[in-house]
Amino acid sequence: MRVVVAGTAFGRIYLEAVRDDLAGILAQGSDYSKACADRYGVPLYTSVDDVPDVDVACVVVKSGALGGPGTDLARAFLKRGIHVLQEHPVHADEIASLLREARGGVSYAVNTLYPNLRPVRQFLAAAEVIRKHQRIEFIDAACNSQVLYPLIDILGRVAGGLRPWEFGEPFDGRPFQSLHAVIGGVPVTLRVQNQVHPGDPDNHSYFLHRISVGCEGGVLTLADTHGPVLWNPRLHSPRDETGRLIMDAARLDVPNIEVVGSPVTYLDVFADLWPDAVAESLRAMHDPAGRQWALSVSTVWRDLTARIGLPELINPGEPKPLDLLKELAC
Structure with missing residues (x-):
C-alpha cells in the first residue's frame, strides 16, 4: 500500500x-x-x-x-x-x-481516531458483552469540546447505535456545561468543557474522555481516553430471615474494582497508541457500513454543538505539574 x-x-x-x-x-x-x-x-x-x-x-x-x-x-x-x-x-x-x-x-x-485506540477498543468490547447479557441503563460521559466529535462516535458504539438521539437544554457550571441526552435510546448525562485557548487549542483540557456505563450487574468505566478500563461489580448484600444484611455472603467475595489494561505515559500515547489507532482506521476504511455511520456521527455532533454553542475563549498559563503520589508519601 x-x-x-x-x-x-x-x-x-x-x-x-x-x-x-x-x-x-x-x-x-x-x-x-x-x-x-x-x-x-x-x-x-x-x-x-x-x-x-x-x-x-x-x-x-x-x-x-x-x-x-x-x-x-x-x-x-x-x-x-x-x-x-x-x-x-x-x-x-x-x-x-x-x-x-x-x-x-x-x-x-x-x-475519528479515538474509538480505535486500544484502551477504547477494550472498553467497547466490554460494553458489547454487557449488551449481550443485560440492558444498558445509563451512560455518564464527560469530555473537552475539542474531542466531542469522537465522543459521539464512542457513545453510539457503546449504545449499539446512535438513533434515536435527543439533547436537553444545557446548564452552565463552568468549566463544564452539563445536559441530559439520549443516544441510541439510552439515557446519557453529558458534561462538556466547552472552552478553548485560541492560541493553544490542543492544550488546557482537564481530560479528554471519561465514560461510565451502568447496567444491572455493575458499572463499566473508561477512566481516561488512554485507559485503563475499570469494572465495578454492583454491591448487593442479601438479607437473612430477620431482614439484616448478610455481610459475609458468597457474592460479596469479589474485587470491588477490576482493572483491564494498565496506565501508559503520555510519551506512549504519541509514539504508540495514536499511530496504532491510525493504522486500525486505515484497515477499516473500506467498510461500506462506515459511510452512513460517518454521516450520522457528524449530524449528531452538529445538533449537539448547536445546543451548547461556541466554546468560551480562555487564556490560562501553562499548568503547573503536581506529583500527587509523591506529595501523599511525604
Whole structure:
C-alpha cells in the first residue's frame, strides 16, 4: 500500500503509522515539512497535482468545519481515484458530497481516531458483552469540546447505535456545561468543557474522555481516553430471615474494582497508541457500513454543538505539574 500524508502538524501521527508504506508528504513547503520529508526519506509535494498515483491519501488538514482546505484536498484526491481517509471533524454535507465523489470502487472515510485506540477498543468490547447479557441503563460521559466529535462516535458504539438521539437544554457550571441526552435510546448525562485557548487549542483540557456505563450487574468505566478500563461489580448484600444484611455472603467475595489494561505515559500515547489507532482506521476504511455511520456521527455532533454553542475563549498559563503520589508519601 502506497500512502501519501497531507499535513505535518497532527499529520506526524499518521506519518508514524504508515512509515513503512509512506510514498510522500503533501504540505505547503515549510522548513519543518521539508525536514519531515528528509526524516522519512520521501518526496515533499506542494500540490495534489504533483502527487504521483498512490493507493491512499490521509488528509490531516483542517476541513471546512474548521475553516481549512482539507475537504478540497480530499475531493481532489478522490477525483483522481485515490482512496481518502480524512481526519475529523467534517460537516455532514461535506461528507455527503465526498461520498458522492467516491465512486467506482474508491473509498472515502472519516477518521475519528479515538474509538480505535486500544484502551477504547477494550472498553467497547466490554460494553458489547454487557449488551449481550443485560440492558444498558445509563451512560455518564464527560469530555473537552475539542474531542466531542469522537465522543459521539464512542457513545453510539457503546449504545449499539446512535438513533434515536435527543439533547436537553444545557446548564452552565463552568468549566463544564452539563445536559441530559439520549443516544441510541439510552439515557446519557453529558458534561462538556466547552472552552478553548485560541492560541493553544490542543492544550488546557482537564481530560479528554471519561465514560461510565451502568447496567444491572455493575458499572463499566473508561477512566481516561488512554485507559485503563475499570469494572465495578454492583454491591448487593442479601438479607437473612430477620431482614439484616448478610455481610459475609458468597457474592460479596469479589474485587470491588477490576482493572483491564494498565496506565501508559503520555510519551506512549504519541509514539504508540495514536499511530496504532491510525493504522486500525486505515484497515477499516473500506467498510461500506462506515459511510452512513460517518454521516450520522457528524449530524449528531452538529445538533449537539448547536445546543451548547461556541466554546468560551480562555487564556490560562501553562499548568503547573503536581506529583500527587509523591506529595501523599511525604
